[in-house]
Amino acid sequence: MTISRLSSLKLLTALTFTSWGLTIIISLATPAAGSTGSSTVPVPPFLRYLTESDLNAARQLAKDRHEQAVKDALTNFPIDDIPCSPEDDQATVANTPVKEHPVTLSSKLPDFHDELPSSIFESLKPLLTREECAHVIQMADEHFGGNEWTALPAGEYKMRGFKLKDVPAIREFIVEVFRKRFIPIVQHTNPKFAASIADLALDNCYLMKFTPATGARMDIHCDDGCLSFTIQMNPREEYVGGGTWFEGLADARGDTDNHAAGIVKMDVGHVHFRAGAIRHCGFTITEGKRYVIGGFGIHRSKTEHVRLLMRGNTDDEMQLSLPAVVALNPEYDEGYAMLAHDWDVRQGRADDAKEVLEYCLEHVNPKCSKVAFSLGVRHYRREGKHDKVMDCMKIVLQYDPYDVLAMAAMADAASEVGDVAVEKEMYERIVQVAGVSPERKANAYRDLGLLHKGRDLQVEIDCYQKAVEAHDNYHARYSLGRALFQAGELEKARESFLAAYSQDDTSVGALKAIYRTAKTILEKDASLSDSDDLAKAQRMIELVGGEENHSKIQSMMANPFGTLPLPQ
CATH class of the missing domain: 1.25.40.10 (Tetratricopeptide repeat domain)
Known part of the structure; x- marks a missing residue:
């Protein structure tokens, strides 16, 4: 990105919150292409210094990143080289029925909220045969020569896996699977987002291994992709536990036991797919090994402005990108968490960051776990407001009862206020969490x-x-x-x-x-x-x-x- 495109950053760094009354208020009545549509939440007051020129610069940055991502996707996974007739695609749709699991989202998706359904789609027939899945795992083991697979970052938990583009034989296989067996059913179930099969490409793809020791589960997260899919690669009898937990799945089913009813389990070869920003996690296994392929689809012509502005920013770019994330979609809660973190950690604007987080809980999503955690441990604890720390950790633990970082923060706050019962309860819960x-x-x-x-x-x-x-x-x-x-x-x-x-x-x-x-x-x-x-x-x-x-x-x-x- 050139300096000229960020010329407005001088204005951004010079203004402070005391100058709100002198700046332009941005209207979102006419959203940008690729945005989530009109918003019921206004642009927050702490971002009213942004001008339309600023937002246009941010949109251009996202567009540039999107165009490069599409080029990389078609280079790494050349699906256009796979011949497939319209009749073949129609047969794939007819022969691969799917079950739709609606979810209740607590926040808007970052992009295309009005185009991507709030649902998990699960295949009722295997996408891959048992033999194909076993062969892929065998090729992976041969690639590592009997050594442990590489470690992948997964927050609090360990996991093992690798990018399929780095193993030619597996990449060749997944390219054909994606084009012939997967894209047709994705397009068929998401016609509002993808008008044709030619709209979609494979952005990235991983093979992951979960064991009780090296990946019992993952932190709850959003995928770094517009459309996400998971293929179960080994039979259910080879492990205990597992499956994928989805935010809002239990709520949509009217079940009060959030984590028991919020899990989708599949047998070998089956696939489920959804919008990448639906929060989820690979759930705990207690015995055996579980292998899954996880991948991300991308639309070739529709730019994900919000998601693409959230990643890979230089310090200069963050001055514009992260405020623009919130301004372009004020109803997407994770944008507030990222903006607050940048203002607090990189810019030293702790009071401003706190206001961002409090605004999100009050006006956007009062149950946002990531925002509540950050507000509690980075601000209320710093201020000695331990009762408020506990309130924030209650939000986190209602959302994810297995979040050991929240348990530890709750125990610390309980110790400060002399609540021995809560402190003891948290420690007892921590030692029982599988994979801690x-x-x-x-x-x-x-x-x-x-x-x-x-x-x-x-x-x-x-x-x-x-x-x-x-x-x-x-x-x-x-x-x-x-x-x-x-x-x-x-x-x-x-x-x-x-x-x-x-x-x-x-x-x-x-x-x-x-x-x-x-x-x-x-x-x-x-x-x-x-x-x-x-x-x-x-x-x-x-x-x-x-x-x-x-x-x-x-x-x-x-x-x-x-x-x-x-x-x-």
């Missing part, structure tokens, strides 16, 4: 142990032991050693303190604990009562873990280790 990171699980068990400190020593010890089992680390080991010492289990306490010190050999506290425990053991050892000082000194060296630790303790004796000197 070992580090977070260990921290929760340690915090549970601290809550039992002075109340139930054995429960406290049990919690610390579980923390060590989940993720062996300094804090868990030190806490376990302290509790074991209090219980009189001196040898186990000594071992735990030594383990803690081995993980952080700069810890004065661990070194003191090792010495005090060793000294207590030495004092209680009746067999050494008549021994000479040399024997006692040698035993002390053994108890503190060797000569090196003994020397460190000797050099620190000027510090208040206790009343007894080290034996010489």
